[in-house]
Amino acid sequence: xxxxxxxxxxxxxxxxxxxxxxxxxxxxxxxxxWAALVVLLPLxxxxxxxxxxxxTLSVLFTENFLVQFIVWGLLTALGYYxxxxxxxxxxxxxxxxxxxxxxxxxxxxxxxxIVLSVGIGVWIWL
Numbered sequence: 373x374x375x376x377x378x379x380x381x382x383x384x385x386x387x388x389x390x391x392x393x394x395x396x397x398x399x400x401x402x403x404x405x406w407a408a409l410v411v412l413l414p415l416x417x418x419x420x421x422x423x424x425x426x427x428t429l430s431v432l433f434t435e436n437f438l439v440q441f442i443v444w445g446l447l448t449a450l451g452y453y454x455x456x457x458x459x460x461x462x463x464x465x466x467x468x469x470x471x472x473x474x475x476x477x478x479x480x481x482x483x484x485x486i487v488l489s490v491g492i493g494v495w496i497w498l
Contacts, residue, residue, distance in 0.1 A: 389471075394478035397485070398456030404449035412446075440496050447492045452485040 419426045432439055459481045463469055468477040 390475050390478045390482070394456065394459070394481055397452060397482065398460070401449040401453040401456065404446065405453050408446045408449070444489075444493055444496050447496075448485075448489040451488040451492065452481075455481045455485050455488070 415429060419429050433443065434440075459468075459477055462477065463474070468474055
């Protein structure tokens with residue numbers, strides 16, 4: 373029996389559903405959050421050792437644009453990771469499991485992630 377199968381799939385031409393993008397973003401943001409812990413935990417330990425260390429980091433976070441941009445990215449990743457986790461918990465309870473409602477909750481999660489990202493940016497830079 374011979375099956376007609378494609379031999380060369382052009383993946384970049386395939387349109388992924390919004391649920392796939394939400395899942396990929398959730399996974400990527402999770403990796404970013406876990407990788408950020410490697411840097412942020414030693415900074416936390418450094419900051420709680422003395423008032424001078426805390427003041428040094430405070431000045432670095434308030435006056436250096438690159439550090440602020442990195443913090444914005446990390447907080448955005450953490451925010452979306454939390455939103456994606458809530459989305460998954462809602463789906464684990466049996467809601468929004470169909471295609472239409474799954475697409476809707478994925479759009480809501482991505483939209484709230486964008487709103488949260490803008491809000492974090494306003495909080496950091498204003």
